[in-house]
Amino acid sequence: MLKNRDRLADDIKKKLLLKGNNINKYDILDVLYALEDVLEESLSKGYDVKIGSLVRLSNQKVTNRKRYDGLNKKYFLSSANKIVVKKLKRLTDLEAKK
Numbered sequence: 401m402l403k404n405r406d407r408l409a410d411d412i413k414k415k416l417l418l419k420g421n422n423i424n425k426y427d428i429l430d431v432l433y434a435l436e437d438v439l440e441e442s443l444s445k446g447y448d449v450k451i452g453s454l455v456r457l458s459n460q461k462v463t464n465r466k467r468y469d470g471l472n473k474k475y476f477l478s479s480a481n482k483i484v485v486k487k488l489k490r491l492t493d494l495e496a497k498k
Contacts, residue, residue, distance in 0.1 A: 405432050456486045
């Protein structure tokens with residue numbers, strides 16, 4: 401199941417309300433849009449991005465490969481970069497398993 405920005409904003413708002421912070425859903429959406437822009441800019445410049453302690457996004461160089469586009473019925477060269485998503489484990493989770 402996939403959560404979109406609106407659902408994430410609702411969940412974030414609920415978490416913040418439990419802590420006593422009252423924030424508008426649209427303010428949260430603005431932050432999520434800005435986060436997307438910053439991620440896109442950073443990854444296009446070749447930076448690795450670590451989001452909190454859960455996810456790390458990194459560029460990985462791959463060789464150009466000839467691929468087939470079934471929709472347009474033609475071959476093309478794929479790009480030389482791909483984004484790799486690495487799930488990180490929290491230190492507290494690792495300690496709890498011991």
